[in-house]
Amino acid sequence: MRIVLNNAMDFLPEHTFECGQCFRWNKEKDGSFTGVAKGRAVNLSYDGRNIIIDGADNKDETFWRAYLDLTRDYGKIKESISSTSVMREALNFGYGIRILKQEFFETLISFIISQRSSIPKIKSCIEKMCREYGKEIEYKGKIYYSFPSTEELKEAKESDFEKFGVGYRAKYLERAVKDVLEGKINEEELLSLSTKEARAKLLEMYGVGNKVADCVLLFGLSRFDSFPVDVWVDRAMKEFFNGGDGITLFGENSGFAQQYLFYYKRSIG
DNA sequence: CGCCAGGGACGAA
């Protein structure tokens, strides 16, 4: 069972999966990546032209194309944000990054966990949570776990989340699950709102500030006119753009610019 | 505005 997506350009698994936007893809010895999305564990490899998604169902081809953002012309986007030499450097360095279209609830929970933490630590917390509350998925003789649904996390209390090492964020997580279950936060509604309105709605949540809201908008709701500012992007903006504002500089393609900048600045320090 | 919060990764000593 596999899907082959032909002629995929402007794509590199390593940069897409290791640029800090996702936490559930891991590199194999052969350079391919194994990850869990849509409740399925798959292995993705790329030969420079074609993407092979082993373990994926044929009927999910549309999902994977959307997930990998393959229908978007990155050449055009990169051109629109390459006005400075630093940006050209960042775009060259992060060649092949595509902004994944991740599931809303997973993105929300993951980025609440992410606040003031490090990527390896975030991955470890999420993995423990999936193991405890997600569904078992067998792939190539190994057991993986789906990201838990709101229903699966329904009974999880602050003390349950604490077991995964999320620390003081546990109380935020309990409340977030409740907000989604009660419909206080609703994906359909957020999608119907403008980016600014959806952002305001997310900011009403306990434990969700500007940075987390912007990550949810960008990675979970495909709002590319958002510009999450973490410590690295903050440094990059001060150092390379005199502290200028990302949205003002990059407009509707801010999200892409931000991702290339984040990955670039984090690597050079 | 300033302070503080899990806990692990990471580098310096």
Add this chain to the structure above:
DNA sequence: TTCGTCCATGGC
């Protein structure tokens, strides 16, 4: 080996 600093920050 141990210690200090930092981390895809937000609440108070």
